[in-house]
Amino acid sequence: MAHYEGGRLRIAVAMLSSLANALSVSVEDLINPAPSTKKKRGPASLLQRQIEQIGLMPRAKQKFITEMLEALIKQQQSA
Secondary structure (H helix, E strand, C coil), rough: HHHHHCCCCCCCHHHHHHHHHHHCCCHHHHHHCCCCCCCCCCCCCCHHHHHHHHHHHHHHHHHHHHHHHHHHHHHHCCC
């Protein structure tokens, strides 16, 4: 089972319907599972809080910050 969950083995398409019935879910649920709502415990990191704040800013300011970050990342990669 761990090999299927980890993506090392794949389920044959012909088995999807039977597997969905056995698990009482739709075939679509097997193919496109809902995103996990699991979150880290504890307070959000500083970076996560900053990203949330940037998301609340006007688009022009978001663009400016994105351009600055891109420049810093490129500079770091070339160093």
